[in-house]
Amino acid sequence: MLERHDIEAAAQRLTGQVLDTPCVESRTLSQLTGCQVFLKFENLQYTASFKERGACNKLVQLTPEERARGVVAMSAGNHAQGVAYHAQRLGLRAVIVMPRFTPGVKVERTRGFGAEVVLHGDTLDEARAHARELSANEGLVFVHPYDDEAIIAGQGTVALEMLRVQPDLDCLVVAIGGGGLIAGMATAAKAIRPGIEVIGVQTERFPSMYNAIKGTHLPMGVSTIAEGIAVASPGQITQAIVRNQVDDLLLVDEGDIEQAIVMLLEIEKTLVEGAGSAGLAALLKHPQRFAGKKVGLVLSGGNIDPLLLASIIERGMVRAGRLARIQVNARDVPGNLARITAIVAEAGANIDEVHHQRAFTLLAAQNVAVELVLQTRGREHIAEVIRQLQAHGFEAALV
Template identity: 75%
Template structure:
């Protein structure tokens, strides 16, 4: 089983080749959660993910013959970029098999690092099978995204950095996909500080590690915005480490992850992808389990499709009451629309969209429905606006 010495050796190999990312306190998140929160900004790596640690530790240990033949990996994106970038640096041919659903930004960046990208299958499992076939056919060394001790050891180097920077941490919260990251982190953390608590996080749609460790039978979904940890089951090498060295496993839903992404953008001015935000999502969903503790959260990556990010931000604005869809009914006479918009302006809201509806309504003739999308301060402000409109003899209601 993976040991601290493996991770310390990996740290020596990686010295100067990956970023020693900051692990600093977020005072605002601490106030929000009741814990003292420290963020490990792995989204600041050159490839915007912790994955390059494990990939590089594997690559530098290849024999000259293996380097000459090249490597192959399967990944939804972050492992792909880590392998591609460091293979390019080391002059090694890299073939990357990616599922067809992989966000375009990750495909483009992987190709940008000089890798040969093969899009195959709709799941990581299908991509993995195809990568194994290509490895055998072309004599390529397979660089597994998590189920490899060299990869696990490389990922664990971030825990050495966290505890060097913040030695008094009480708990570490870490995303789990296949388990390579948390295996390395838990191994290093428990060896250096046996009393520290290591908590893993998965999404409700991909609870493979939770099911494997606890014997639960949570159903698996088809997709998640945390696609970086959308793995059906933990690796064979990872599972024994998780069972022995991880103290607790938590599940979060899609809304939790969206909330965490928006919170990190607004509060820390940092971009986390879905998988990268799950540690904060768990803390926000289960604050009672961390109250009063010094908690380190691993922000594992920041590669996210811009269109998905735009949708998440918009939905976050709706949840917080800063974007509201309101319908106002009134008599259809000259000046009625001007009166409605004037009342909205007096109430301190800004009209983002407006739709004047006459035909598709159940209202009596000579009446109109005006649907407005408003920029507001918060949910209380929305209710104030509705009250003001209704007080003026209009019929105003909030649309979900």
């Protein structure tokens, strides 16, 4: 079983090869969540993910004979880039097997680190099987994304750094996919501070570790914005460590994660992917669980598709009442639209979109439904805009 000295040895190997990322308090998030929040910015690593730690720790321990053979890994995301980057640094051949559905930007970024990318299979399992075949046929060393003690030890260095900076943390909240990060962190943290709580977070759509540990049979989904922790089967090594060392597991939904991404972008001015936002999502969903505690969160990665981010930001503005859609019913006569837009402007809202609806409405034929998408200051402002429209004789309501 992995022990503290394995993780401390990994930390020595990683010195100067990965970034000792900042771990700082967020006063604003602390005020909003009711606990003292400390953020570990692993999204600032060169490949924008903690995955570099485990990959580097694994690769630097290869024998000269293994180095000469090269390595192979299966990943559709951060593990691929971590292995490719450190293999390039160390002068090793790296073959990365990625499923055919992998976004082109991730494929090109992995190739940019000098790796040979092989697109194979429509699922992660098919890609993994092909990587194993390449390992056997070409003698390449297989680098597992999480179920390997060298990988786990490398990821555990995150906890060493956090507790060195903030030794009195009451709790660590860590996202779980295959379990490599939380297994390493829990091993290190419990050895340093036996009383510290370690809490894992999974999405409701991929509760694989939650099911394995708690004996539940929650259904597995097919997609999530936290694709970095969308793992159908947890590791065997990691599962054993989680069972022994982790105090609790929590689930969060897609809306919680979206809200966390937007909050980190807006409040902390930092870009975090869905998986990296799961810890904050847990604080938002279960505030009573963490009230008054000093909580360490790992912002585990920052690789997110720009188009997905744009959609999340827009949806976040809707939830916050800063983007609203209202319907105004009016007589279909010249000048009425100008009157409506003037009233909205006087109320201080900005019009994003205007859509006239004449055919698909139950209004009288001489009337029109005008849908407006507005930028506002919040829910009270929306209500004020609607009141102003109603005061001028228009039927208006939030859609």
